[in-house]
Amino acid sequence: xxxxxxxxxxxxxxxxxxxxxxxxxxxxxxxxxxxxxxxxxxxxxxxxxxxxxxxxxxxxxxxxxxxxxxxxxxxxxxxxxxxxxxxxxxxxxxxxxxxxxxxxxxxxxxxxxxxxxxxxxxxxxxxxxxxxxxxxxxxxxxxxxxxxxxxxxxxxxxxxxxxxxxxxxxxxxxxxxxxxxxxxxxxxxxxxxxxxxxxxxxxxxxxxxxxxxxxxxxxxxxxxxxxxxxxxxxx
Numbered sequence: 001x002x003x004x005x006x007x008x009x010x011x012x013x014x015x016x017x018x019x020x021x022x023x024x025x026x027x028x029x030x031x032x033x034x035x036x037x038x039x040x041x042x043x044x045x046x047x048x049x050x051x052x053x054x055x056x057x058x059x060x061x062x063x064x065x066x067x068x069x070x071x072x073x074x075x076x077x078x079x080x081x082x083x084x085x086x087x088x089x090x091x092x093x094x095x096x097x098x099x100x101x102x103x104x105x106x107x108x109x110x111x112x113x114x115x116x117x118x119x120x121x122x123x124x125x126x127x128x129x130x131x132x133x134x135x136x137x138x139x140x141x142x143x144x145x146x147x148x149x150x151x152x153x154x155x156x157x158x159x160x161x162x163x164x165x166x167x168x169x170x171x172x173x174x175x176x177x178x179x180x181x182x183x184x185x186x187x188x189x190x191x192x193x194x195x196x197x198x199x200x201x202x203x204x205x206x207x208x209x210x211x212x213x214x215x216x217x218x219x220x221x222x223x224x225x226x227x228x229x230x231x232x233x234x235x
Contacts, residue, residue, distance in 0.1 A: 005196050005219065010144045011226040017143075018116040018227050019171040021192060022069065022105055026233050033234050034061065034070035034106060038079045048080045051180050055187035058106050070106040071230055074223050075099065077211060086131040087208055097208040101217055102151070102193030103224040109188035113152060113159075113175035116227050117141050121166045122149060125203025126157060127184065133191065134183035135160055136203055137175060139168060149198055150227070151205055153191035154183035192224045 024031070036043065047053040062070055077099055081087040087097040119141035127133040133153035137160065140149055152175055159175040168174050177188040195205055197220055209217040225231050 005222075006144075006146055007148055007194070007196055008222050008226060010146055011222070014143060015226075015229065018229070019114050021114055021116050021228055022107070022190065023112055023114075024068065024230070024233075029068040030066055030235060031069045031071055031230060031233055032062070032065040032067040033231075034058075034072045034104075035076075036073065036078050036080055036100075036104075037076055043080070051185050051187065055180070058187045058189075062106070068107060069230075071103060071228075071234075073100040073102060073104045074225065075101075075214075075218060078208075081131070081208060086129050095210045095212055097206070097210050099209050099211050099214050099217070100207065101209060101221040102153070102191045102207050103228060103230075104189050104191055105228075105230075106187065106189040107177060109177050109179045110156075111177040111188070111190070112173050113155065113177070113190060115139065115168045115170060115172045115174050116150065117143065118170040119150070119168055121162045121164050121168065122198070123164060123202035124160045124162060126160065127153075127204050128182075130185050132184040133204065133207065134186070135178055137162070138195075138198070138203065138205070149195040149205075151191070151193040151195060151207070153193070153207060154178050154186055154189055157182040192228060194222050194224050194227065196220050196222070 119139040122138045122140040137152045155175040156178040
């Protein structure tokens with residue numbers, strides 16, 4: 001795979017085209033960054049091990065900061081993935097997956113998700129292992145002749161009532177933040193990820209990689225804020 005791809009420049013050139021992925025009024029709403037690395041000493045191991053406590057932590061964090069969403073995660077090295085065997089697959093002693101490849105938007109279950117750019121349903125799946133994506137939708141887009149994909153993880157299972165090849169319009173409401181029972185047992189949030197090459201996968205693509213493989217995966221999965229454009233509003 002070429003380590004340099006044209007997608008970043010294309011997305012930057014078309015920054016005015018994208019519809020917001022989640023409802024956000026920059027004049028009224030507040031968003032806050034959320035650090036989920038080991039540097040966040042407020043997030044205790046017992047919280048990570050208990051989805052109820054983890055959810056309460058997120059809700060309190062949003063309330064304390066009067067924020068509608070907490071966001072972050074791209075390129076973030078997260079020790080918290082030790083909470084699930086999904087990220088430790090392989091032989092004993094193999095390097096675990098800990099580097100996050102998307103952006104997480106933490107907010108209430110049921111939060112609406114909109115299509116940022118018209119595209120077709122590539123695939124979808126219920127990745128329901130504990131700690132996995134849960135309900136997952138992947139769209140195929142084309143911009144300036146270049147194809148790429150957007151992945152929406154941890155959505156509602158009801159949002160998977162689509163068909164491969166179905167066209168989703170720009171700005172169309174297409175998904176919602178799922179509850180823990182349908183989102184892989186996580187506090188409600190959206191995992192949003194850009195992907196250049198799906199590597200023949202359907203309904204799933206790694207959202208977390210081994211640190212030793214970061215060059216490959218970060219190249220194939222550019223910064224999702226190129227579409228989200230939310231970090232400029234963090235206060």
